[in-house]
């Protein structure tokens with residue numbers, strides 16, 4: 001089927017139905033979405049940004065043809081990457097989000113009453129603009145919380161060059177291709193380490209243990225060389241390839257296996273609760289083997 005619509009991954013079938021397919025095939029597998037409407041499609045300086053209305057998952061943010069978050073299940077990822085580290089730290093005040101352009105992580109982070117400043121460092125202002133305009137279900141309605149400061153620049157440069165130190169750095173990156181690739185490098189994690197207070201912690205999304213086991217292994221190893229506490233946890237995000245997704249928290253002091261569940265902010269959560277906080281660190285054998 002030819003790409004008649006324009007835009008990475010879009011094509012129409014013989015009946016004229018519009019579909020969006022992952023640009024990358026892995027292990028002969030590719031997700032394909034039925035698209036009812038393209039609400040916006042823009043070429044930014046960094047990537048192709050689109051918001052589409054899917055048949056079954058509501059609206060979706062798409063970067064370079066890859067679905068990043070959907071109205072139906074985006075809350076799972078956003079809650080998991082935010083609440084696990086922010087409950088593990090006993091008193092998170094200064095937070096930095098790298099990436100996070102759909103604003104879903106910022107929305108979760110400000111649920112923690114101790115948080116007084118969130119620097120959100122997104123390379124692409126277009127992602128923030130379209131998410132706030134077309135995806136308020138993920139980004140939140142109206143003005144951003146006044147504690148959130150937006151910085152439009154490459155997260156690696158921001159982390160390397162600023163003098164501020166943080167309690168928590170949340171790396172909400174896209175996949176390790178395009179502008180997001182640098183956010184999976186050890187040099188970047190080293191800079192994150194130095195940008196943290198002496199009891200600070202960081203978290204990143206570490207990709208699918210099924211489709212990108214090499215990425216998970218590399219991220220875990222790099223963080224182990226820097227931080228005394230490194231814990232990988234899992235969540236099921238139905239719209240990500242294979243469904244199962246990994247996150248890795250790396251900490252200078254606090255260990256989520258020892259503490260955190262009682263500090264969880266539960267108001268309006270749709271995924272994270274105390275049982276999930278405990279259960280998400282229980283890893284299947286094949287994932288443990290990737291982390292050896």
Ligand code: SAM
Pocket residue numbers: 067068069077098099100101102103121122123124127153154155156172173174175178179180181182183205
């Ligand atoms: N939660 C989704 C996921 O993991 O699929 C969405 C991630 S999306 C919000 C990641 C964001 O990181 C994008 O908006 C992208 O523009 C941004 N990004 C990619 N590379 C970056 C970099 N080097 N510095 C800052 N932001 C970056």
